[in-house]
Amino acid sequence: xxxxxxxxxxxxxRGIPEATVARLPLYLRALTGLSERSVPTxxxxxxxxxxxxxxxxxxxxxxxxxxxxxxxxxYDVEYLVYQISRELGLTQDWPVVIVGIGNLGAALANYGGFxxxxxxxxxxxDADPAMAGKPVAGMxxxxxxxxxxIISENGVSxxxxxxxxxxxxxxxxxxxAAGVTSILNFAPTVLSVPEGVDVRKVDLSIELQILAFxxxxxxxxxxxxAEAAAxxxxxxxxxxxxxxxxxxPDGDMPAVMPA
Amino acid sequence: xxxxxxxxxxxxxRGIPEATVARLPLYLRALTGLSERSVPTxxxxxxxxxxxxxxxxxxxxxxxxxxxxxxxxxYDVEYLVYQISRELGLTQDWPVVIVGIGNLGAALANYGGFxxxxxxxxxxxDADPAMAGKPVAGMxxxxxxxxxxIISENGVSxxxxxxxxxxxxxxxxxxxAAGVTSILNFAPTVLSVPEGVDVRKVDLSIELQILAFxxxxxxxxxxxxAEAAAxxxxxxxxxxxxxxxxxxPDGDMPAVMPA
DNA sequence: TCTTGTGAAGCTCTTCACAGCA
DNA sequence: TGCTGTGAAGAGCTTCACAAGA
Numbered sequence: 001x002x003x004x005x006x007x008x009x010x011x012x013x014r015g016i017p018e019a020t021v022a023r024l025p026l027y028l029r030a031l032t033g034l035s036e037r038s039v040p041t042x043x044x045x046x047x048x049x050x051x052x053x054x055x056x057x058x059x060x061x062x063x064x065x066x067x068x069x070x071x072x073x074x075y076d077v078e079y080l081v082y083q084i085s086r087e088l089g090l091t092q093d094w095p096v097v098i099v100g101i102g103n104l105g106a107a108l109a110n111y112g113g114f115x116x117x118x119x120x121x122x123x124x125x126d127a128d129p130a131m132a133g134k135p136v137a138g139m140x141x142x143x144x145x146x147x148x149x150i151i152s153e154n155g156v157s158x159x160x161x162x163x164x165x166x167x168x169x170x171x172x173x174x175x176x177a178a179g180v181t182s183i184l185n186f187a188p189t190v191l192s193v194p195e196g197v198d199v200r201k202v203d204l205s206i207e208l209q210i211l212a213f214x215x216x217x218x219x220x221x222x223x224x225x226a227e228a229a230a231x232x233x234x235x236x237x238x239x240x241x242x243x244x245x246x247x248x249p250d251g252d253m254p255a256v257m258p259a
Numbered sequence: 260x261x262x263x264x265x266x267x268x269x270x271x272x273r274g275i276p277e278a279t280v281a282r283l284p285l286y287l288r289a290l291t292g293l294s295e296r297s298v299p300t301x302x303x304x305x306x307x308x309x310x311x312x313x314x315x316x317x318x319x320x321x322x323x324x325x326x327x328x329x330x331x332x333x334y335d336v337e338y339l340v341y342q343i344s345r346e347l348g349l350t351q352d353w354p355v356v357i358v359g360i361g362n363l364g365a366a367l368a369n370y371g372g373f374x375x376x377x378x379x380x381x382x383x384x385d386a387d388p389a390m391a392g393k394p395v396a397g398m399x400x401x402x403x404x405x406x407x408x409i410i411s412e413n414g415v416s417x418x419x420x421x422x423x424x425x426x427x428x429x430x431x432x433x434x435x436a437a438g439v440t441s442i443l444n445f446a447p448t449v450l451s452v453p454e455g456v457d458v459r460k461v462d463l464s465i466e467l468q469i470l471a472f473x474x475x476x477x478x479x480x481x482x483x484x485a486e487a488a489a490x491x492x493x494x495x496x497x498x499x500x501x502x503x504x505x506x507x508p509d510g511d512m513p514a515v516m517p518a
Numbered sequence: 519t520c521t522t523g524t525g526a527a528g529c530t531c532t533t534c535a536c537a538g539c540a
Numbered sequence: 541t542g543c544t545g546t547g548a549a550g551a552g553c554t555t556c557a558c559a560a561g562a
Binding site for chain 1: 288363416
């Protein structure tokens with residue numbers, strides 16, 4: 001998973017486990033696809049396959065919402081779409097602001113997946129005066145000075161931070177002070193927020209690093225020695241102050257640094 | 260969590276739990292920050308705060324890597340940076356291709372966080388002939404026709420998919436056939452891949468939906484009734500074929516549809 | 519004295535397997 | 541008969557609390 005919870009004691013909100021909540025959007029997407037193809041009902045097995053999970057998990061997940069299926073038949077697609085949408089709070093309109101209109105911010109502004117789920121981009125905000133007024137995704141970029149005004153006038157409770165890491169905490173503080181209580185953070189930094197504010201983070205580089213970890217494994221344990229040798233040339237390993245007995249699994253730091 | 264594992268039986272790779280692997284990049288980022296400020300050593304408490312986790316978890320995580328700390332003192336920053344980098348496979352160079360150079364693909368191509376972690380964007384690939392040759396992030400976009408050639412010539416094992424949902428599976432199949440074994444998927448679709456191929460997904464809209472779920476809770480249980488009423492106007496709820504006894508927690512579908 | 523490293527306990531999530539129901 | 545809904549078992553992860561050791 002590309003993201004991680006922050007500042008929420010993994011406790012169940014009204015009995016629904018966090019892990020289940022995180023999968024509801026997946027089910028919803030699969031169901032929307034079925035709905036568009038006018039499929040009336042679907043079994044847990046079929047829906048699970050479409051969502052990429054196993055059917056026991058799906059049934060367990062749905063059991064937290066209520067008994068929305070019919071034994072021997074399956075689930076009514078339209079009915080389930082409605083129930084999950086309602087559970088996720090998508091039956092209402094969520095105005096969202098995006099702060100930091102660089103490459104990523106602009107991409108987010110143009111991303112179609114938001115509008116189709118009840119999220120409305122209410123404003124684009126950037127600190128660069130040169131950006132002010134410039135249209136992005138058919139919408140003029142506004143200056144950070146007006147952040148508080150924009151938040152309150154639009155009743156925004158969800159903010160997206162796509163600024164450089166250095167500006168993120170400051171932007172976060174201003175968003176929170178202005179009344180935002182949920183933040184999606186794309187900046188590669190840990191945000192600290194008061195109790196009651198939710199932060200979710202997406203870090204593109206972290207995802208790649210996790211892939212690299214597994215990729216390294218696949219390369220084979222028997223090739224590990226050769227890899228360690230190559231690695232010594234790729235980065236400059238730091239010298240340990242005192243070379244005392246470490247018990248790492250293998251590959252202690254090379255004692256001699258390559259010039 | 261912005262992301263999710265796919266196709267990997269949450270089993271430990273060489274004894275390191277998945278949850279720990281997912282946090283190593285976080286620790287690495289915090290350590291890199293300390294390293295740049297020339298901090299020589301750090302305690303589990305301090306590092307945990309910088310990474311946004313608690314110290315017991317951090318110590319447990321590190322214990323899977325080996326005994327890299329000094330009791331009564333803490334951890335040597337440089338040494339730990341090296342060990343975690345090595346564990347994640349970041350001491351080697353990872354050529355990466357990005358397929359689908361739309362807004363998001365271009366943002367990824369320009370993203371600085373990759374290069375600093377051993378990831379090198381080896382090629383940008385797009386299906387649109389009009390894009391071919393156009394420079395993005397100082398690099399000419401290449402056509403999908405050459406995908407297989409690009410993969411093999413550059414020894415690419417990690418691919419990033421930033422295409423529309425409809426094209427993702429096809430691109431995925433070609434990447435896998437050409438030798439890619441790790442995929443980071445930004446397209447809002449479930450990819451099916453053969454055994455041995457890792458897929459991680461980042462879905463921006465899913466993150467917002469999870470935030471909306473919690474946001475809805477904060478609005479207060481007492482306001483739930485008013486919300487349900489508003490919801491009835493916001494979306495057109497489907498009519499149940501047979502209105503038999505459902506036992507959802509509350510808010511069964513409205514029986515009367517608004518015109 | 520101070521901080522790491524780690525068994526053990528507790529908690530959450532997943533999977534199993536089958537009773538319950540249409 | 542077929543598929544849902546769910547207790548129970550199992551696996552994995554987090555947190556506690558303290559022994560070990562610099």
